[in-house]
Amino acid sequence: MINVTVKLFAQYRENRFKVEQRVYKKGIHASEIIEELGVAKALPIGVLMVNSRHESESYILQEGDIIALFPKVGGG
């Protein structure tokens, strides 16, 4: 098992959480975490970062990773 910090932002926080330490099976893909949390049902993933770097949903999580999930956001 591995420890992963999951951060959610914008609409993804509604009825969920801002940040949580979670335990996952080794070899888990980012897409499986997205599926488990159900965040992408209403609003697709806009940006996925692991340890402050953009990654794809096929990324395989490692011990201690910080994964951050955002719907499409913008401003300026």
Added chain:
Amino acid sequence: MSDLIYRVNMSNLSFSIEEVPAGWMGLGGRGLTSTIVASEVDPECHPLGPNNKMVFAPGLLSGTSASNSGRNSLGAKSPLTGGIKESNVGGTSAGIFSKLGVKALIIEGIPQDTSSFYQLHITKDNVEFIKVPELVGKNNYFVLDAMLAKYDKKVAVMSIGRPGEMCMLTSNISVKDPKGKLRSHGRGGLGAVMGSKKIKCITVDAADYKEVTIADPEKFKAASKIFTKALQENPISGEGLPAFGTNVLVNIINEAGGLPTRNFRSGTFEFAENICGETMAENIKARGGDTTHGCHAGCVIQCSQTYNDKDGKYLTSGFEYEMIWAFGANLGIKDLDLIAKIDALMDDLGLDAIETGVTLGLAVDAGILEYGDGERAYKLIAEDIANGTPLGRIIGSGAGNLGKLYGLVRVPVVKNQSIPAYEPRAIKGQGVTYVTTPMGADHTAGYAVATNILNSGGYVDPLKKEGQVELSRNLQIASAAVDSTGMCIFVAFPALDDPACLPALIDMINARFGIAITADDVMNLGKNILKTEHAFNLKAGLGNASDRIPEFMKYEKLPPHNVVWDFTNEEIDEFWNF
């Protein structure tokens, strides 16, 4: 009747109303202001002297029913950068200028007798010059109330506060918005240019205007429908911006390690959660404010808001990401309500949030205040800047000048204008925009954050150099064109990702004027605007050596990615090869 050029000469308090020269006919907004400034203003003139001019121009679609078309451009030689400047604003001025048939308002000269300030009142056939001793020493809301008492409630009002009267380089020009709050021609010290011309406020008559003429109303309506749908269906302009405002950016820029913190010492702020858009939206919900407020009539995005204090009492509106970043992460203030209080104060005084916030962040290095001391920051603005004390004058002259006076090296400016809320070392495409735009460090000139961080218009890795110059160039060309239409910059999000958006925008321009321009024509317009502005800057002495990042960013590693600015001069100068 076709639109006309209104020309005001402050030297002898006269005006003329002129036909539009053929070469200016197809231009509006930034395209028109930059063309006029480049052809009529001596690039070597003193920006606060008699030979600088202010040029206001609504966008090509302003005054029509097109969604988000209410931006007004103001051009001049900037006293902050010494180069050409275009600053555009929401509010009601663009629509009213267009409906009155004013294609551009050019203001030149300086009164012989500089002891009085004037109000200019623009009506269909006349410009009145009214001495306003009762407004001197007053700030924007006082002026706004006085004008609303005097005219029809829809009157457009553009004004300066006390810092503008004192010709401070951090001063801006405030514009009334549809809810009676203020928006700003924010950057480049244009409030000082208005102050130098002894103009306290400009009002534009709204009692007597007519609707703008549309050459092909059916075609316009059809294109407008597609365009509005593209704005509403885009997840950013249709969902994220209305729900969280521009301040939704705090968390994502922080997460990416690109949020300039404590005068650009780090790319992350440990109190980001205190000041982020999600917290702001929660506060608004709990306190009875309003998350959706358009800065101009016809806005369907509604990214602005009304923000109340804990007791439900109004604190501020138009509370933007760059303001919250400048006083939050950059100055270390973690109390969002205190930042809101400072925002309202600066609206009233007419101060550029970015220039003032970055200058105060630098003032910590000068020993003037401590990080996080919001009360002291408030006082420095309310007492020193507002009253023009010597310290207030120093802060009010912007970061570049404060840095020189205190012998500081870590001065985050390009062309003497403060770098805004995105770290150039960690968001390199945005850095390319800061160094190359003729405007001085300006995030709106070519918003590479979209593609570096937000996955809009594709993805270019923010930490690598590859592809950034081309990305910034394409965005700057497109932005120069969009800035000419009167459109809000946030139409860029659907335009980058929705193929229906840009053709609909072009169709609206064609239907408005009965012309047949193509996407290529629009890109060529953008290129011509940039080249015109660049040529002005070269003559003003801002050559390649001014297209550079502050040196400390080349040798000081920025955490958490521990990156430096690593472009060569040749790589940057390649930008202008188009």
